[in-house]
Amino acid sequence: MADSKRLYIVLISVHGLIRGQNLELGRDADTGGQTKYVVELAQVLSQHPDVERVDLFTRLVNDHKVSPDYAEPVEMLNDRARIIRINCGPRRYLRKEVLWPYLDVFADELLRHVRQSGRMPDVIHSHYADAGYVGCRVAGWLGVPLIHTGHSLGRVKRQRMLDNGSKPEAIEEQYHFKTRIEAEETTLASAAVVIASTHQEVDDQYRVYDNYSPHRMAVIPPGVDTKRFYPIKILDQPPPIFQDLSRFLNQPYKPFILCLSRPVPRKNVSALVKVYGEDRELQERANLVLILGNRTDISKMEASPRQVFGELFSLIDRYDLYGRVAYPKAHSSDDVPDLYRLAAQQQGIFINPALTEPFGLTLIEAAACGLPVLATADGGPRDILGNCDNGLLFDPLDPKDIRRALHAAFADQVQWQTWAANGLKGIETHYSWKSHVENYLAKIETLAQKSVISILSPRRTEPEIWATPASAAPPSVSTSRNRLLDLDRLLISDIDNTLIGDKDALIALMEEIAKHPGMGFGVATGRHIESTLMVLEEWGVPLPDVLITSVGSEIHYGPQLVPDTSWQQHINYRWQPQRVQQVMNNMAGIVLQPKVNQRRHKISYIVDPAAAPEIDQVLRYLRQQKLQVRGIFSHEQFLDILPLRASKGDALRYFALKWGYPLKKLLVAGDSGNDEQMLTGNTLAVVVGNHSPELEKLRDRSDIYFADGHYSWGILEALRHYNF
Ligand code: GLC
Numbered sequence: 043m044a045d046s047k048r049l050y051i052v053l054i055s056v057h058g059l060i061r062g063q064n065l066e067l068g069r070d071a072d073t074g075g076q077t078k079y080v081v082e083l084a085q086v087l088s089q090h091p092d093v094e095r096v097d098l099f100t101r102l103v104n105d106h107k108v109s110p111d112y113a114e115p116v117e118m119l120n121d122r123a124r125i126i127r128i129n130c131g132p133r134r135y136l137r138k139e140v141l142w143p144y145l146d147v148f149a150d151e152l153l154r155h156v157r158q159s160g161r162m163p164d165v166i167h168s169h170y171a172d173a174g175y176v177g178c179r180v181a182g183w184l185g186v187p188l189i190h191t192g193h194s195l196g197r198v199k200r201q202r203m204l205d206n207g208s209k210p211e212a213i214e215e216q217y218h219f220k221t222r223i224e225a226e227e228t229t230l231a232s233a234a235v236v237i238a239s240t241h242q243e244v245d246d247q248y249r250v251y252d253n254y255s256p257h258r259m260a261v262i263p264p265g266v267d268t269k270r271f272y273p274i275k276i277l278d279q280p281p282p283i284f285q286d287l288s289r290f291l292n293q294p295y296k297p298f299i300l301c302l303s304r305p306v307p308r309k310n311v312s313a314l315v316k317v318y319g320e321d322r323e324l325q326e327r328a329n330l331v332l333i334l335g336n337r338t339d340i341s342k343m344e345a346s347p348r349q350v351f352g353e354l355f356s357l358i359d360r361y362d363l364y365g366r367v368a369y370p371k372a373h374s375s376d377d378v379p380d381l382y383r384l385a386a387q388q389q390g391i392f393i394n395p396a397l398t399e400p401f402g403l404t405l406i407e408a409a410a411c412g413l414p415v416l417a418t419a420d421g422g423p424r425d426i427l428g429n430c431d432n433g434l435l436f437d438p439l440d441p442k443d444i445r446r447a448l449h450a451a452f453a454d455q456v457q458w459q460t461w462a463a464n465g466l467k468g469i470e471t472h473y474s475w476k477s478h479v480e481n482y483l484a485k486i487e488t489l490a491q492k493s494v495i496s497i498l499s500p501r502r503t504e505p506e507i508w509a510t511p512a513s514a515a516p517p518s519v520s521t522s523r524n525r526l527l528d529l530d531r532l533l534i535s536d537i538d539n540t541l542i543g544d545k546d547a548l549i550a551l552m553e554e555i556a557k558h559p560g561m562g563f564g565v566a567t568g569r570h571i572e573s574t575l576m577v578l579e580e581w582g583v584p585l586p587d588v589l590i591t592s593v594g595s596e597i598h599y600g601p602q603l604v605p606d607t608s609w610q611q612h613i614n615y616r617w618q619p620q621r622v623q624q625v626m627n628n629m630a631g632i633v634l635q636p637k638v639n640q641r642r643h644k645i646s647y648i649v650d651p652a653a654a655p656e657i658d659q660v661l662r663y664l665r666q667q668k669l670q671v672r673g674i675f676s677h678e679q680f681l682d683i684l685p686l687r688a689s690k691g692d693a694l695r696y697f698a699l700k701w702g703y704p705l706k707k708l709l710v711a712g713d714s715g716n717d718e719q720m721l722t723g724n725t726l727a728v729v730v731g732n733h734s735p736e737l738e739k740l741r742d743r744s745d746i747y748f749a750d751g752h753y754s755w756g757i758l759e760a761l762r763h764y765n766f
């Protein structure tokens with residue numbers, strides 16, 4: 043492939059602890075298979091000849107409770123792949139469920155990085171819902187295809203918890219499913235391709251999403267790292283972990299029933315211990331080896347692992363399994379392949395009894411070391427055993443069935459050998475990273491139409507990067523040089539109830555702006571351009587440098603009011619206005635606003651809250667009709683339906699990128715729902731004192747200034763607050 047065509051791939055995996063060496067797998071709920079998946083994906087992709095470079099973006103964690111490795115802004119994985127860590131929110135290590143409020147900053151920081159790096163990514167690939175939230179924003183602003191891998195799905199997890207008797211309010215409080223599912227839906231609406239590991243994931247799990255589009259999904263199972271996971275027939279000497287296991291076992295050379303998982307109830311380890319505990323014959327045949335993450339003090343662990351260990355210890359005691367079960371406190375990631383090989387050498391078996399198993403990376407690792415497997419009859423194991431024929435499936439809820447599988451594993455030596463050999467063969471054909479990357483690149487190379495926009499920044503301090511075809515250059519404005527090229531910061535304000543409302547305040551604000559020649563002025567409004575010009579004239583406001591109108595669906599540059607047509611093209615993505623209108627026609631209590639408010643990329647309604655369904659329901663219904671749109675509700679009565687990529691906040695970022703303004707050089711002001719997207723993230727932001735209730739929820743965000751002053755008094759207050 044020609045150099046210019048080689049791909050630059052951006053991967054995003056926000057949560058957990060990610061580094062190139064010694065991943066702390068199983069340290070907690072956020073350091074499972076995904077962290078490993080993304081690091082290996084970055085490594086193998088970067089070694090492919092069609093790939094120029096891979097950057098894996100994750101959250102920077104600077105916390106004395108974890109290794110300083112996670113506080114390094116850049117870590118080289120090899121000469122073509124890096125981990126780049128981005129600051130967002132507090133610096134300490136946080137569980138993924140509480141990261142949501144900080145993701146707008148993550149997105150803005152990623153965007154800044156892309157600008158500074160000098161290279162437009164060819165694709166952005168997000169992993170899990172939080173990265174999806176970031177990815178669809180950044181991919182939207184840049185106009186590059188988004189690839190997404192879910193890893194686990196909110197709707198599915200939530201349902202499982204409800205089925206297990208959890209209270210909806212309690213799990214919502216802890217897991218923030220509403221936010222997560224919303225992010226997943228938006229990601230599915232935006233993604234060009236969704237990559238799944240198994241067919242069940244596509245057929246059963248994604249199906250419960252409104253934006254389920256199987257034709258955009260590809261099943262490409264992950265690969266196993268065969269440099270670490272390979273078979274050895276006869277070990278020269280027992281590996282280091284053997285010593286540890288021997289402390290537990292009377293007869294450490296007996297075959298192992300090996301189980302390796304995080305200590306969470308879903309993994310169903312207690313069912314295995316019960317079956318083993320009640321079966322004398324099995325105890326004679328084999329030892330039970332349980333590798334359940336690392337622990338120091340159980341009493342200091344979270345509730346769910348504490349519960350798992352509590353149950354485990356009491357079962358071991360109840361069945362008096364001392365000397366037969368090993369459950370070491372700690373192991374390193376290097377011990378893992380040793381454990382599989384050790385078990386294989388003794389003709390033991392690997393078992394995964396989880397209640398559900400979306401993929402089951404351990405199964406293919408065991409197989410790659412020549413160890414046959416027994417596994418729960420669920421999505422991942424079904425595909426894996428279907429491809430490899432290297433063991434048996436069982437029903438994890440049926441102890442008899444678990445027992446049957448375990449006995450079968452030790453009954454027939456020839457069968458065992460066949461399984462072991464099948465596993466090795468199956469891994470090479472179906473689960474090598476080599477085959478993964480071939481399939482992956484074949485898929486994304488079909489998308490690799492280069493981004494339609496390019497961004498010009500002729501004189502900003504941050505280096506400019508994208509080659510700019512003449513057509514996409516910022517409009518040249520007759521003979522005079524556009525002011526936007528020479529300003530160093532901009533105040534961008536909403537109009538109604540923010541900029542206007544108090545005449546004296548407005549005059550004071552305009553005087554203040556006039557004192558600072560480096561400070562530009564823009565508006566961002568729900569009004570269409572004609573109505574914007576009218577109201578500005580009426581209130582005596584000079585023509586702004588930029589006008590973002592119709593809730594962000596249109597951008598004009600002043601004073602000649604040159605429309606940004608590339609923005610129009612950019613947001614046209616997946617926009618089907620006629621169908622939106624058809625579907626909305628049937629909604630009770632919702633009527634179209636007057637014709638003048640309807641624009642090419644904005645369809646606006648008035649909602650009668652007494653008669654209309656909840657706004658969330660309306661938007662869900664649109665999604666279920668396969669309409670990928672964005673709905674924005676303001677002043678408790680206006681509902682604007684816009685293309686996915688449009689909002690005031692998105693228009694603002696596009697504008698900033700195009701003209702080379704760092705977001706920290708934009709001070710934005712607003713009062714209502716349609717301002718929200720521009721207030722969050724890296725922009726400096728003020729909510730005026732007279733704001734509507736829907737913005738109250740932003741109050742606990744420390745980076746948004748809530749002014750006391752109403753209307754433009756609030757803006758003046760913010761100019762002082764930020765020393766703008
Ligand atoms: C302005 C627009 C209207 C829109 C509202 C909320 O009032 O004229 O169409 O619905 O802002 O964004």
Ligand code: MG
Pocket residue numbers: 536537538539540712713714
């Ligand atoms: Mg307003």
